[in-house]
Amino acid sequence: MTQLTAEYLTAGANRHPSAADWDTSGLLAFGADRNVALWQPQNTRSQGLLALLSGHTDTVNAVKFIPESSRILVSGSVDKTLRVWKEDPTSGLYTCIQTLSDHQSSVNCVAVSSRSSRIFASGAADATVKIWELDDQNVAALQQSISIVPRFFPLALALSPLAGAPESYVLAVAGTKDIIQIYVKDSEKSPDFKLQATLSGHEGWIRSLEFTQESFRPDSDLILSSASQDKYIRLWRIHQGKELPAAAASADPSLGAFMPGKSLSNRAHRFKAEGLDFSATFEALLLGHEDWIYSTKWKAVGNKLQLLSASADNSLAIWEPDSTTGVWVTVARMGEISAEKGSTTATGSTGGFWTGLWSPSGETVVCLGRTGSWRLWNHNMDEDRWVQGVGISGHTQAVTGIAWSKEGEYLLSTSSDQTTRLHAKWKREDLSSWHEMARPQIHGYDLNCIDSLGSSQFVSGADEKLMRVFNKPRAVASLLAKLCGFSDSHIESMPDAANMPVLGLSNKAIEAVDDDQEVVNGNNNDREAIDPASIVHKSTLNLDHPPLEDHLSRHTLWPETEKLYGHGYEISCLAASHDGSLIATACKASSIDHAVIRLFETQTWHEVKPPLTAHSLTVTRLRFSPDDRYLLSVGRDRQWAVFSRDEKDRNQYKLATSNPKGHTRMILDAAWAPTETRVFATAGRDKVVNVWGVEDGGGEVNFVLKTKIAAEHPVTAIDFATAPMADGKVYLATGTEVGRVRVYCINVKESFEAVELDSSFQSTYSFPTKAITQLAWRPTSKEGGDEVELAIASEDSSLRIFSIAPSS
Structure with missing residues (x-):
């Protein structure tokens, strides 16, 4: 049995305020391209991702754990579906148990109740909010579909049981308008949510909504936070009783001074549920961020509430009410200070923080930045300050x-x-x-x-x-x-x-x-200012x-x-010789003139003239043989070509042989075997890997087809391990357009028979969901090493390193 171990999984997070959630078990889930990534931020080993869950066919926008359930995770995607995932208690792996396809457009947000509950809501770009309920088998059924009037796209949802009426629920909906709609489900009158109030005051799209209870008393008021692109956070109170809460009753006209041209509305919105009176009123305005606010998250610390906000101004702020005045103030701010933002937006310092999350204990906060990386801060109790720790990072594109x-x-x-x-x-x-x-x-x-x-x-x-x-x-x-x-x-x-x-x-x-050391600036005119x-x-x-x-x-x-010039179009591939003396490059091409291979020597960085010609379309891969004696090229013109090194001028190569019909479709990758006898493989769109070897008695450059390896899908990447095994056999890894990786053991000395390592490789839990772009075995000098490592790059933005220990 071949042992397959994931050494390293990395993928950047999707930039969406709803794309991540942190479960009470310590597991953080987030959307990474079309996958759902799982990470344990407080793991003492500081390892990266635990797994990538595949199933969605487009970008994942929303991820939510169902609290106090048997580990249920709900994800929503641009592919118009919601998926329900359940953890297997024995293996700890999450598997998709249901796909919900009722929405007609991209799913943008999912809301679950903060307390144990079997209902959840989803909002999509079809301007609807759908209410779902899980049965005892964790199967979700559609309970209600709400069409939003006036029509807008929901970007944020919040759901909570009503204090004092635990069988009734309140749902807040906001998005591409400056209003918040409050829907109430009165368990006595109707099983459906009905619109009861429209809260106004924001002056931009609303990106985040979240309910919390003011205290641990079951009848305490609900507080709703709303974060907007108008740079403000507003707090709203859902109060049970006929009399209004103190803040609304004593409306302070001076509060309006904070908002130029617009006074703060203190209108009370009244509604009933289970025969009880409720009111929704404006509570507080939180000022401090300098740019759009993407997310807010509540945390109860002792008998005090704290609110975490993430903003496009590159800061993460923690707010709490002042103990004497009750005014909400910032007690901590993490992120980047304006003066440190760097000289260029390319360094990733701008673009802001897209979402902030509390750990279950409240001792750690994380936030997601523009570069797809997670930053992490731990609270130092002794010094009462937040200390940055090691987060994780990953690519955000292919x-x-x-x-x-x-x-x-x-x-x-x-x-x-x-x-x-x-x-x-x-x-x-x-x-x-x-x-x-x-x-x-x-x-x-x-x-x-x-x-x-x-x-x-x-x-x-x-x-x-x-x-x-x-x-x-x-x-x-x-x-x-x-x-x-x-x-x-x-x-x-x-x-x-x-x-x-x-x-x-x-x-x-x-x-x-x-x-x-003091850095002295240039002259008085600041011409040379640093x-x-x-x-x-x-x-x-x-x-x-x-x-x-x-x-x-x-x-x-x-x-x-150095910069190396010469090509007329975008660079398509390059390869460095093993001795480091030459670089071979090619660019995208639709004619013989541009489909040339240019060589650059690395001593003076000059181009070696003339360029090598063989192809008529884009060259897709260049590979030097292990001893650099040959250069192999393959292209979209279905051809492979082998160039041999000049014995006298080590920088010159000339065409030795080529095969204009190497495959029936374009060739996408090629690789040399690490053997003394010349063997290479080519892979193409025709779903075949061809292995070519030197014909006996035909000279070193007369290559013939030795064996074919059939695949179910177009093969986009191949690579030979860098050293043969003890018995002289070699490993060949192949990757396809749908993300499948297979490893073959080939006897290149005798029969050329390709034997696939057992199918433990086909776990969809571990492999990419888009095309494999490149495979690379880790260089190893010793022959017959038991364990080898394979790096896998994919279009789904993931990078993986697996160690493979073959059976004897």
């Missing part, structure tokens, strides 16, 4: 390319989210876990491909027709040495760090300054844990050393 460093120390990944990220294993005492350790490149174009040039240099290609070469700075080398145990002999000659100029795309090397955001102090670069999100985006950039 991961387009991955490359291990030549020794396999770390993994580089590039993505359509315009970032390059470095992942490595944090080792401490008896624990180890994978983390994003650096963000070498933050770009203005979608990145398409990457390859490593040794342990401290890489080259990447993007939609901008040129390649960029980056060198490791001392800050990152020291961090990797300290946390991961990698030594670097060239550390003294490296620049300290890098930054990105205000209007540029090229990272510049900079020197770190001592903490007490951007304060570009200054980095030495203490900032000295960390004893993986870098946090604001550190990643600002202090782990790599300086750019």
Whole structure:
């Protein structure tokens, strides 16, 4: 039995205020592309994602746990469906037990009652809110469909039992208008929710609603928080009784001074439920954020309420009423101070926080930023302050390319989210876990491909027709040495760090300054003034844990050393030779003129002329043979070509052989086997992997088809393990358009028979939901190693590393 272990799962969170929820068990679930990701933020091992739940066919917008249930999770998606997930108590895995397809458009929000309850509500872009109820078997049935009048799209819902009338419910609905609608279900009169009040006062779309009870007394008032794009939070009180609450009865006209041109309305909205009188009144206005407010979350601390708000001004605020005056004030603020926002929006400092969540204990808060990363703060009781801890991060768009460093120390990944990220294993005492350790490149174009040039240099290609070469700075080398145990002999000659100029795309090397050193600006006219955001102090670069999100985006950039020009269109693929002396590149092409392969030598960074010609359409993959003697290219023209190295001029390659009909559809990937006899594989849209080997007696460059491996779907990625096993057989991994990965064991010395490793690989729980973009085995020097590691990149924004221990 082959053992498959997930070493590392990472995916960026979807930017939606409703896309995450934190369960009382300590499990946090959030939407990541079309998957639901599960994470335990307070896990002492600091490991990343536990799992990615697949099932939705489009972006997940809303995630909610049903409280005090037997671990039920509800998710809503752009695919117009809701899915109900249930945890298996033995394995701890969540499986989808029901799909609800009643909405006619994208589901934007889900509300559950804060107390034990079997009903939940969903709001969608079809301008309806649907009420659902779970039976004893956790099967949801539609109870009511509410069409919103006047018509708007619900973006936020809140649901709660009415205090004093526990069989009746109140539902708040808000969205793309500046009003909040209050619906009430009176258990005595009707099983349906009916509109009872419309609360006005906000001046922008409303992004978040949440109910809480004012105290633990069962008859205490309900408080509703509403957060809006008008930069204000409003609190509303649902009070039981004929008399109005004190705040509404003694309306203070001076409150209107806070809102220019608009006074605060204190009108009481009255309704009945179970024969009792209720009123909904305005309670308080919370001022302090400078931009749109995306989410609010309540927490009861002792006998005091606290409210957590997340805003587009890059701050997370905790509010509570002042003990003497009762006025709501900010008691803590986390996030980024205006002066530190960085010199460029590319560093991820702008875009704000999309949602904030309390841990079940209230001792930890997390928030989700623009870059798809989670930031985390723990409350230090002794010092009464919030201390930032290690969160998780991930790409927010398709991961387009991955490359291990030549020794396999770390993994580089590039993505359509315009970032390059470095992942490595944090080792401490008896624990180890994978983390994003650096963000070498933050770009203005979608990145398409990457390859490593040794342990401290890489080259990447993007939609901008040129390649960029980056060198490791001392800050990152020291961090990797300290946390991961990698030594670097060239550390003294490296620049300290890098930054990105205000209007540029090229990272510049900079020197770190001592903490007490004063940075003197240029002349009186400020012509040479230094951007304060570009200054980095030495203490900032000295960390004893993986870098946090604001550190990643600002202090782990790599300086750019070269640009390689020559192509006329977007870069489609590149490859670095194993000895690091050459880079082969190709670009998107629809003619023979542009479908050329350009070679650049890495000593002087000049192009080796003339370019190599063989293809008539885009070259999709370039691969150097293990000894660099051959260069293999495949393309959309269904052709593969092998170029051989010139014995005298080591920088020159010339066409040795090609096969214009290598596949019946376009070829998408290719790989060389790690064997002395020449063997390579090609994979195509025709759902076949072809393995080619040298014909006996036909010379080293006469390749013939040795075997075919059939697949159920188009094969988008393949890779051979970097070393053969003890018996001389080799591993070949294949990835398809629907996200399936298979690993084959091939005897390349004799029969070329391909035997698939057992089907434990086909767990939908573990594999991507979109096309595999690239597979990469971790380099290993020793032959016959028992355990091998495979990195998997996918269009669903996920990156995975699996370790595979084969059966004997």
